[in-house]
Amino acid sequence: MTAQELNVVGQSVPRRDGLGHVTGKTVYIDDISFPDTLYLKMVRSPIHHGIIRGIDFSEAEKVPGFVRALTWKDVPKNIYTILCLIGVGPDDEPVLAQDKVLWQGEQIAAILAESEAAATEAADKVRLDLEELPAVFDVEEALKPGAPILKPWGTNYFVYDYEHGQSNAFRKVRYGDVQRGFDQADYIVEERYTTSPIEHAPTETTGCIVRPEPNGRYTVYTNTQALFFSLDNSALILQAPFQNLHFVGGTVGGGFGGKVDVIVEPIAILAAMKTGRPVKYRYTRQEEMRISSTRAAWRLYYKDGVMKDGRIIARQVISYHDAGAYNRHSPYAVTKHAANLSGPYNIPNVHIDAHCVYTNRQPSSAMRGFGVTPASFAVEVQMDRIAELVGMDPWEIRFLNAYRNGDMRPHQKEVEDATLIEVMQAAAEMTGHDLPANLKAMSSWDKEAQHG
Amino acid sequence: MASRIVEFTLNGRLTEVMVKPLTTVQTVLREQLGYTATKSGCKQGGCGSCTVLVDGQPMMSCLLPAEDIAGQDVVTLEGLTPRDGLHPLQQAFVDNYAAQCGYCTSGMILVGKALLDSNPEPLRDDIIDALAGNYCRCTAYEPIIEAIQDAAGRMAASNGKEAHR
Incomplete structure (x- = not known):
C-alpha cells in the first residue's frame, strides 16, 4: 500500500450507510416481512417474586388466530447465561420461567398467533396460578441474613470463584496496606455515592424475524449489536448445530449496549422450528422500557486517606452492583468496575470489595462503559471534595495524583497507556484555564518532571 | 364495523x-x-x-x-427523493453527518421540509422548535440543526436568492 492510500486519518469520510438513511432505503428488521408470518408475544410475570403453580391456556386457545403456546418444556437447554462464552457461570437464567419468577415482567410462556393483535389478546387471556413470595429490591438488604434467597446456590451474590482457587462473595482487589495508609493520613474522607438504572431507549425497539429455509437452516434477521455472540448462545440454548443458524444483521436503530443480551432470538428460532413458519418477535415500546435490560444501579462507599498536601495515600471502596434478577453482563461489569475504582490516579494502598448482587428488579446489563461510569462519577466527585478539604485547586490535585506510565495499578497491571496529564493540559488550554508552569511541564512519560 | x-x-x-x-x-x-x-x-x-x-x-x-x-x-x-440524486435536505443530512443509526432520520427530514416550505430562512430557534416532537437517541441534534440550516442556504441559493444563514 502506498502512502497516498493511507489518507483517512484526519479526514471526514462519508458514511457507508448515509445514502440509505436519508432516502429511507436502509432496511431495518421491522421493514422485512414474509407471507405466513406468525407473531410472538410473551406471557409475563405480574409479580416480583413467586412460585409458578400452574398455567392455564384454555381461554387463550379460543382466541381466533391462536396457533400455539411454548413453555420451558419446549426449550432444549432452558437455563443459560450469555457469558458462558467467556467462562462465566453457572447458568442462571431461564429462557422461559420454570418453577418460579424473579422479577415483574419475566417471560413465562410464548404465544404464537396469526396476527400481532391476536397474539397480544391470547397472551392477555393466559391465566397464571402464582404463589407470591417476599421480594427484595435493595442491594444491601439482599445480602443481609433473612433476605429472600433468589439463587439455587443459596446466596444473592455472584460467586467469583476463579481467583487463586478461592471462592469470593465479591470481586476483590488488595494492594499495599490500606490500614497503615489510613493511620498515616492527615484526613479521612468518607462518602456514599449512588446511581440509578438508565434505559437505553433506542428509537427502534429490540426484535428479530426468523425464517425457516428449505435446506433446514433458519435465517435470523435481527437488530442485535452482537451477531455472533447471539448466534452462539442461541445454538447452545437450542442444542442446534451452529451452521444451521444464519444470522443477518448489522443495521441497528440505536443500541447503546441495550441490544447485546440474547433474549428475543432463541425463543423466536424455537417458535419457527416448532411451527415451520416465519416468526416475528419485536418488543413494544413498553417492553423496551420495562423488559429490556437497563444500566445497573450502583451504590459505592468510599473511604480515602489524604495528606495535607493533597496526595491520596489510601483508598477503601465497598461497592454494590444491582444485577436485578439475572447475570446477563453483570459479573463482567463488576470486574471492570473493580479495576477502575481508583480512577486514573496513583494510590499506593487500595482495598476494594465489589459485590455483584441479585435483587427482584428488572435485570441490568451492558450500556456504554458499564461498570466504569459509576466508578468515574464517584472518583471525580471524591477528587473535588478532597481538593476543597485541603484547600487546593481541583486541577492541581488531579495533576498531583495522576498516574503515569510505569506506575502499578491496584489490580497489579503496570500502566502503559497513560495520557491523563496531557489530556488535562489540552483541556486547560482549550477552556482558557492558565495552568502554573510546574503543571504545564509534567508528562505521563517523564517521571522526573515531578509536580511541585 | x-x-x-x-x-x-x-x-x-x-x-x-x-x-x-x-x-x-x-x-x-x-x-x-x-x-x-x-x-x-x-x-x-x-x-x-x-x-x-x-x-x-x-x-x-x-x-x-x-x-x-x-x-x-x-x-x-x-x-421527497428525486428520481436522480437527492433533495437538498437529504444532501445536507449526508454532508453534515446528521444521520447516525438512521431510525429518526426520515421524520427529521420531513419536519425540515415542512419548516423550510413555510419559513425558508429559519433561525436556529425556529429549527429547534420544529424538531421538538422528534427524538434522536444517538444525540445527534446539533448536526441535524446544522443540516437544516445548510439546506436552507442551498435551497435559497438555487432559487437565485442570496443565502442568509
Whole structure:
C-alpha cells in the first residue's frame, strides 16, 4: 500500500450507510416481512417474586388466530447465561420461567398467533396460578441474613470463584496496606455515592424475524449489536448445530449496549422450528422500557486517606452492583468496575470489595462503559471534595495524583497507556484555564518532571 | 364495523386502500403499501420517527386514522427523493453527518421540509422548535440543526436568492 492510500486519518469520510438513511432505503428488521408470518408475544410475570403453580391456556386457545403456546418444556437447554462464552457461570437464567419468577415482567410462556393483535389478546387471556413470595429490591438488604434467597446456590451474590482457587462473595482487589495508609493520613474522607438504572431507549425497539429455509437452516434477521455472540448462545440454548443458524444483521436503530443480551432470538428460532413458519418477535415500546435490560444501579462507599498536601495515600471502596434478577453482563461489569475504582490516579494502598448482587428488579446489563461510569462519577466527585478539604485547586490535585506510565495499578497491571496529564493540559488550554508552569511541564512519560 | 375504501394522494399518485376502522396511516403505509421509510418507534406519538406530511403539515402517522386522510395529500420520505440524486435536505443530512443509526432520520427530514416550505430562512430557534416532537437517541441534534440550516442556504441559493444563514 502506498502512502497516498493511507489518507483517512484526519479526514471526514462519508458514511457507508448515509445514502440509505436519508432516502429511507436502509432496511431495518421491522421493514422485512414474509407471507405466513406468525407473531410472538410473551406471557409475563405480574409479580416480583413467586412460585409458578400452574398455567392455564384454555381461554387463550379460543382466541381466533391462536396457533400455539411454548413453555420451558419446549426449550432444549432452558437455563443459560450469555457469558458462558467467556467462562462465566453457572447458568442462571431461564429462557422461559420454570418453577418460579424473579422479577415483574419475566417471560413465562410464548404465544404464537396469526396476527400481532391476536397474539397480544391470547397472551392477555393466559391465566397464571402464582404463589407470591417476599421480594427484595435493595442491594444491601439482599445480602443481609433473612433476605429472600433468589439463587439455587443459596446466596444473592455472584460467586467469583476463579481467583487463586478461592471462592469470593465479591470481586476483590488488595494492594499495599490500606490500614497503615489510613493511620498515616492527615484526613479521612468518607462518602456514599449512588446511581440509578438508565434505559437505553433506542428509537427502534429490540426484535428479530426468523425464517425457516428449505435446506433446514433458519435465517435470523435481527437488530442485535452482537451477531455472533447471539448466534452462539442461541445454538447452545437450542442444542442446534451452529451452521444451521444464519444470522443477518448489522443495521441497528440505536443500541447503546441495550441490544447485546440474547433474549428475543432463541425463543423466536424455537417458535419457527416448532411451527415451520416465519416468526416475528419485536418488543413494544413498553417492553423496551420495562423488559429490556437497563444500566445497573450502583451504590459505592468510599473511604480515602489524604495528606495535607493533597496526595491520596489510601483508598477503601465497598461497592454494590444491582444485577436485578439475572447475570446477563453483570459479573463482567463488576470486574471492570473493580479495576477502575481508583480512577486514573496513583494510590499506593487500595482495598476494594465489589459485590455483584441479585435483587427482584428488572435485570441490568451492558450500556456504554458499564461498570466504569459509576466508578468515574464517584472518583471525580471524591477528587473535588478532597481538593476543597485541603484547600487546593481541583486541577492541581488531579495533576498531583495522576498516574503515569510505569506506575502499578491496584489490580497489579503496570500502566502503559497513560495520557491523563496531557489530556488535562489540552483541556486547560482549550477552556482558557492558565495552568502554573510546574503543571504545564509534567508528562505521563517523564517521571522526573515531578509536580511541585 | 365494516372496512371501507379510503382515497388519497400519496407522493403525488392517487392511491386507494381498503382499511378497517381505526387503522393508522402508519399501518397503511408500512404494512399495506410497503412504504417503509416511515418508521415505527413507539406507536404512541412519542418519538416522531413515523412523521409524514399531510397537506404539507408534519403529522405522526401512528396516531392518525387512515380515514382522516381521505382526499388529502400525503408525502413520505420516498416521495421527497428525486428520481436522480437527492433533495437538498437529504444532501445536507449526508454532508453534515446528521444521520447516525438512521431510525429518526426520515421524520427529521420531513419536519425540515415542512419548516423550510413555510419559513425558508429559519433561525436556529425556529429549527429547534420544529424538531421538538422528534427524538434522536444517538444525540445527534446539533448536526441535524446544522443540516437544516445548510439546506436552507442551498435551497435559497438555487432559487437565485442570496443565502442568509
